[in-house]
Amino acid sequence: MKNSFVELNARERVNALLDTENGRELVGPFDQMIAPNLVAQGIVPESDDGIVVSLGTIGHKKVVVIAMEGSFQGGGIGEVSGAKIIAALSHALEENQNGHEIFPIIVLDTGGVRLQEANYGLLSISEIGNLIVALKKYVPVIGVVPGRVGSFGGMSITSALMSYLITTKKARVGLNGPEVIEQEAGVREFDSSDKDLIWNTIGARQRVQAQIIDELVTDSVESIKSAVLAAMLERKDSHRSENADFYLSLLDSLDLSKPMTIESYNQALIEHQAQSVDLPVITEQATPATTSVGYDWFQALTGLKNPNSTVSTVYYGDSKRFNEDVVVTAIVPDPKNPMYRVRDGEVGLVEGFRMAQILNHIYEADQNKAVKRPIVVVIDVPSQAYGYNEELIGIHVALANSAAAYAKLRQAGHPIIGVIVGNAISGAFLAHGLQSSRLIALNSPAISVQAMSKESASRITKRSIAEIEAAAEQVPSIAYDIRNYNKLGALYRFLEKITDQSTSITNVNAVISAVNDAIEDVRRTNDTMLTARYTNEIAVKMGRVETNKVQAKMNEEWNA
Amino acid sequence: MEKPQRNWDTKRVQKAQRLAKISNLMTGKYVETNQIITVLEALIAPGDKVVLEGDNQKQASFLSQSLNLVNPKKVNHLHMIMSSISRPEHLDIFERKIASKIDFSYAGAQSVRVSQMIEDGKMKLGDIHTYLELYGRLFIDLIPNVVLVAADKADKAGNLYTGFNTEETPTIVEAAAFKDGIVIVQVNEVVDELPRIDIPAGWVDVVVPADKPYELEALFTRDPQNITELQILMAMMAIKGIYAEHGVQSLNHGIGFNTAAIELLLPTYGASLGLKGKIARNWVLNPHPTIIPAIESGWVESIHSFGGEVGMEKYIAARPDIFFVGQDGTMRSNRVLGQIAGQYAVDMFIGSTLQLDYDGNSSTVTRGRLSGFGGAPNMGHNPGGRRHSTPAWQSLRDQDNALGKGQKLVVQMVETYGANKKPIFVENLDALAVQKQAGLANAPVMIYSEDTTHIVTEEGIAYLYKATSKAQRQAAIAAIGGVTPLGMTSTKESLDQLRHAGIVKLPEDLGIKRSDAKRSLLAAQTIDDLVEWSDGLYEPPMKFRTWS
């Protein structure tokens, strides 16, 4: 009888994939790198923080296998667990850059960001995504979603960045968990108690139809291992995160003003031929096209007057207001958007793919230039879109396209400077902002930086809102305010004196000057990655202490 | 000597009179579905002994619902005899004062209300019987006036097909048909030709097509997904330390995850011990889906079943070498014969329980719940008059006694702490309090200490039959009693002595490595795996569906 892979725990899964008993676990349980943030909140930690990293071979090819333990805290990514993945992938990247081929294999079983460490999860996931984009230049990054938890949240965005995804029919893959969609959008949008609906929408069998995963295999150690090996040997890559034109033309052909049936979507998908889609055109007009903090800052930073985009929620424009010519990007609300879950400035399907399209256009335009234009990202995104259509089509793929495009530009030498002028939440932030080389933030109490609304976090973690707020007093990463966010070391510059979100001359000048500094800093250090996030002074002292510990440990053990 | 004059056929006359009242409603033996209440009111008299068929699985639900709708002024003070009290209306007829007295065996699904109604005097308790006592007494002093039963199909003449779910229907019908009782049958379907005749028309008085097929519960399906490593460890110990040790050939498994684990380990762990063909060949067993891998890999020679199991029909039909299948190709179950076989004809009974006292008496009755018994008391005891020559039976023989005889193996398998993190071992069984509350003659013990030969916990096996005194017996239970208050009374010294004497064995004594107790050892880990083993013949009901 076949030996189930799904049944195994993370460590067993890793060992099952590797050629017999040749694995060497790195930063394992005996290193006792536990999550202090969990202990501080009265939650039992695990000695490996839910991540198993092993070096070894598959089919005699060198691999690093990384697996999430789904039964520990839903496989959520916190600081330590995130840092283990980041450190492992960093080493894998270095090895490949040095001509030593090593394949990263990632076994996903995760709800995404670990809500008890929220912002650490978001930071880590963006850094993991960046490394995957970099690694794909050398080797395919293979993802396996065996099932139990499946792959959700920010880690689904990560999954869409991977070259090739293998699952069993026991897996589910989606951005927002059913309970969160229900909480945010109501039970009529998505009934989280309706198992048929859930599995028919985001279960792996449908996900193959929807081209969101690449291969469905039977649940056995043998079949998963041979699928992984084949993907490695054949260097399989579906280029899922470079697919904007395909999806934009597809979305154009669909009526998404109401829930689509699964059959009609599948049919549309089969029949669809990718077409190139025109870029959005932004023109000035007499009256503002919308009202939002992000829109105001887009105007202020580009100097455009009442700009109006042919894609009502997505803006970009050249600006001469900085020391160098830059391109400014923004996502804004459209209260009349036919995509009814994307009316308050959320990042939805169109927004993710459009941003990717725009960025790819810039990439191509600058491809042969010695100096790549900086991108200034205006960040005011209240959340990703929570909706049924969004999950059916695969909003995480849209967000991954945007994140991948930002990462690609940065890695090609475009300084990406994010300016947090409004909310920076969850998947929206991962898609639009967190791939920035440097982040700058205003000090307004109206700004929230988080992974999930308090109401949803309360439902998922089974804690009351009062309990969550009390815990935030102890643990800055789960706070919602920008002052606490600054403590994590994630900001290049915290504009403490700007305590409102207005585009007053003083405010705008301060931001422009901070952006100029940031661009110069990136240029000076030739920095194309995100390491500055955890190597700066605040991060080393208090914000990312565990990340640095894990890095040091991994450095010690990788070559041991 | 002057012989008094009397009529010898009063019951027959009375039956004829009753049936005459509905002659205008009858076409042959048939009455219309919508006439059933009138029919019941005419045929059942106040004070009648009525058997209402509620088995473990099959329920005469149309007739029970209809009985609940009769006029209590016409029909009342019924003395109900039911093997299983399973449905709300089984109690509603007492609330409505249609019935007043009950004799039953099992009330798992209605145990709280049964307990309340007996306490409140709404239900007068005859007795709680083991199955065989109840069936037996249908022919002694609980002879029914009317029986209300269910069949799958009837033909025009009134012959019945009960098929897979024959269970106790023929026995109930027989008790009435040959003693001038009235037999009323609900049928799912009327057909021209039956697949086979399970009950002849001559035993049947009234047939009524039901509005809906009778209620049928899948009671014996355990999803392998929920089997834990502890259960696997205990199953390994049982296979090696009991099945192999005693050479158990014929047996019954109680229902539960513990026994499901054993069934799923036979083709893997059992095979690795080279036990195939040597143990567990002949079974009396409900058709547990978890037995499929053992059947498919050639472990099982025969299975006789008490009842059917939803979803197993096609699989069983395709395995007539194993199951009891009629010429028509469908299984016939028989609870009475199964119970007899389980009591008299097997080497071993093994099952779980909810409470064990310090002497090893076991009960599934807990506070406020008068659940009665399933088959366990019949299977789980050693009939004193039995004489058997199988190796397993003989292995328990007292060698010092010239007239000594063997014994049936009666094994209880429990984790020391239950799911609610409370000890399984208790000083006093809840059954005692329930006895007091309900005014029962006997405390509702399921299996008596004197019959229990082995107890298996996650810590080891206690071979209780080897204990020479009550104190030693208790020490043996304590030695495998974990950290329950009883277990904490066991010292290292006591354990060592008991191990030395072979009265207690730990996994290491059996050569079992605890780390091997993994789910990957199960021949099937999911319901899907069972379907695959069965070549797609097993069709799990919706509630066991695995989402994918």
Place this chain on the structure above:
Amino acid sequence: MSTAFLFPGQGSQEVGMLRAVPTQYIERIKKITGYQLEDLPENYEDTVFIQLALLVKGLSALAAVQRNEIRPDLVAGHSLGAFCAAVACKAITFDDAVRIVYQRAVLMKAAYPTGYAMGVIVGLTRTEVAQVVQDTFDEMHPVYLSNENCPLQHTISGEITGLQKTLAAAKLRQARTAKLLKVPVPSHCRLMQATVAALTPFINQITFHPTICPYLKNTDGRMTQDTEVIRQDLLENIAQPVQWNQMMDVAKEMGMNLTLEFPPGNTLTKLIHAKFGERSIRTINIDQHGVDDATFLYQKWR
């Protein structure tokens, strides 16, 4: 499908819960009792406010649900919730429920204006809790075993210092949780016997009507449709333990497979999940979904 309407009792109240209650209900209460319900934090210390507020919260939701043509197959209310249940099965009218509850609360408060409360112990069996209560009993600071919410969740009622002592002792005997509840009176124990006597003539004046479905009794977990039995249950439940655990067992045995928990909170839904798991009974919580979405769910799953 068999649908049960479930109504929570004291302890479920949350500051701000009256905000969503239509003003006509608040005015009706005022008209009947003269009591002005004001949703101020300090009022949540007062059992009269709490009881009337919970009643109106539950009954206003009930009216909305009834407008959507959802009918119960059985009803059960926990303690004060029993009055909502009695309204839901039409045994008493809204106005009469308000009258009785107001009278009941005033009498309870008068009997124990301060210094008394209830506590909850999780993780011990009823026998174990009874033992703790017995071992720590002190005539001067009396504490009694009260409600059985599920097999491992029981409440105790009595004088505050006594409660604290008993709760501490329960902790030492391995209770998972042992804490005071937001209930400022010692309900459901013999300390309320005089209150029962005082309420008797009042409740006897109320007209009871034939019920539309069975009602589950607080005092002994039985189901009944007998209005006089319901009257006695509503009267005596203040002085007797609520047999919630048994009520839910009986409901399950009667075929309950869908529950609608009325606001505020989700305590009773959580108890159902703890007792029966999350699969066998479908639960709909009105506080979580609102009446409209709850109706949508009811229609979808019924």
Place this chain on the structure above:
Amino acid sequence: MEQLAYQYQTSQPISKRVHVGVVGSGDLEILMFPTDKSESTVKVRTGSDGFDKVWGNVLTRFFDRYPISADIVINDFGATPGVVYLRLTQAMEELADEK
């Protein structure tokens, strides 16, 4: 979460470190580290409050039967005493494997 600490006088040193289990629902992980002392220390973090006495009993029974000397770390997510004892004895088997 409760953090509990226990100490036992023991006699049999262990030769290597071992790790078993997962901190998932109803389960726990156990790590054993060798020590030079003739005692065992056990640090328990458990998500189920109120079981300190049961933990003491499980450990006492374990060390009574297997008097090893080790520094032990346990992270528990609601395991029953049976599962705790299983994992402890599985750790013992892993220790024996090497020998």
